[in-house]
Amino acid sequence: MSVSRILCSLWVPLCALLAGCTDNKPSQYFSDYLSKIASVQEATPLKSDLPKYEDLPRKRELYIPIDPISIGLLESYQLRKCGLFNLIAEKNSALGKVADEFRNYNYQRDVLYGISRCIEEGNIDDTLKKKLIIAEKQKRPELYQHQWNLTYTSHAMQEQLKGRHWLEQGLAEQVTQVNHAISILNQAFEGSNIDITSAQEVIEKQHIIGNLSYSLFHAYQHLDIVTKQLLDNDDKILCGQNINNTKFRYLNNVFEQQYLGKVQPYMATLDSYYQQLSANLILIQPKPEMSNFKYPLVEIHEKFRSSIQEHVSYWQRLFQRCGKTVG
Numbered sequence: 641m642s643v644s645r646i647l648c649s650l651w652v653p654l655c656a657l658l659a660g661c662t663d664n665k666p667s668q669y670f671s672d673y674l675s676k677i678a679s680v681q682e683a684t685p686l687k688s689d690l691p692k693y694e695d696l697p698r699k700r701e702l703y704i705p706i707d708p709i710s711i712g713l714l715e716s717y718q719l720r721k722c723g724l725f726n727l728i729a730e731k732n733s734a735l736g737k738v739a740d741e742f743r744n745y746n747y748q749r750d751v752l753y754g755i756s757r758c759i760e761e762g763n764i765d766d767t768l769k770k771k772l773i774i775a776e777k778q779k780r781p782e783l784y785q786h787q788w789n790l791t792y793t794s795h796a797m798q799e800q801l802k803g804r805h806w807l808e809q810g811l812a813e814q815v816t817q818v819n820h821a822i823s824i825l826n827q828a829f830e831g832s833n834i835d836i837t838s839a840q841e842v843i844e845k846q847h848i849i850g851n852l853s854y855s856l857f858h859a860y861q862h863l864d865i866v867t868k869q870l871l872d873n874d875d876k877i878l879c880g881q882n883i884n885n886t887k888f889r890y891l892n893n894v895f896e897q898q899y900l901g902k903v904q905p906y907m908a909t910l911d912s913y914y915q916q917l918s919a920n921l922i923l924i925q926p927k928p929e930m931s932n933f934k935y936p937l938v939e940i941h942e943k944f945r946s947s948i949q950e951h952v953s954y955w956q957r958l959f960q961r962c963g964k965t966v967g
Contacts, residue, residue, distance in 0.1 A: 666806040666906055670862035673898040674869055680890045681873040690861045693854055695803045695936060702792040702933060704785045718764045724754035741794035742840045748786045752779050787829050788930050791923060796844035803854025809909045815916050818848040822920045852913050853937040859907055860947035867951045879962035888962050895955060907948060914941050
């Protein structure tokens with residue numbers, strides 16, 4: 641046994657630095673699968689030149705500028721009667737002026753509730769009431785713009801949505817945490833007065849959604865290459881009576897060891913992560929009334945599922961042609 645293999649077995653973190661120790665990296669599943677298929681076919685493996693993965697444009701391209709509404713509220717102590725004066729005063733404090741998108745959204749929502757409360761219940765004069773009615777009409781549609789800015793331009797959500805690397809298996813707990821965190825945003829965006837800052841740390845530090853999108857994208861791209869390798873060289877796999885079916889038997893071994901043993905379980909894990917998050921992905925649904933940008937995760941997942949179906953269909957046809965009973 642080589643020194644590198646001994647070290648790999650004793651200290652896993654060294655594996656990335658030592659030759660022959662990358663067998664468990666997701667990208668390696670696909671490259672091994674492709675190379676072993678090509679070897680059986682006695683063919684040249686197709687190049688894995690994947691298109692560039694893109695998730696988020698520059699922040700400035702996503703940000704929707706929102707002009708502040710000034711109606712001289714701080715000059716009117718009448719607003720103390722409905723709790724709005726202190727809220728606006730806090731926003732105009734030194735700390736309030738540098739609040740991040742999460743705290744700013746809490747404020748924008750709360751001030752809108754406060755305006756409505758002042759209009760309906762506050763003992764205020766008619767002039768101020770008219771100003772508040774105008775402000776409410778202006779601020780209500782702006783709340784959706786604040787939701788957009790929080791989702792796509794806040795630091796925490798940018799960290800969450802950027803895809804950097806493959807997701808590993810065994811992340812179900814982290815996926816659950818992120819799913820709960822984005823459910824809090826959805827509840828707030830649907831009208832709940834829940835404090836969204838409670839979700840901020842998980843969203844910022846547990847990088848799941850962007851890396852899931854990245855992983856699904858690269859997984860289906862790699863699998864499409866393997867499928868094309870199989871289709872392009874299908875005529876080299878002979879089987880039938882009085883025919884040497886050695887290549888088919890070897891190829892079947894590759895299917896069982898590489899696809900069923902490694903690739904399919906990994907892809908099933910990615911799909912399970914997606915399904916766990918799917919109910920809350922309304923958060924990243926396209927909003928054409930605000931922007932042409934579409935976060936790619938849902939579309940990528942559809943292509944991922946289609947890629948698997950096409951790949952499995954090839955094996956089903958091959959097994960039928962060669963008389964192998966499956967299942």
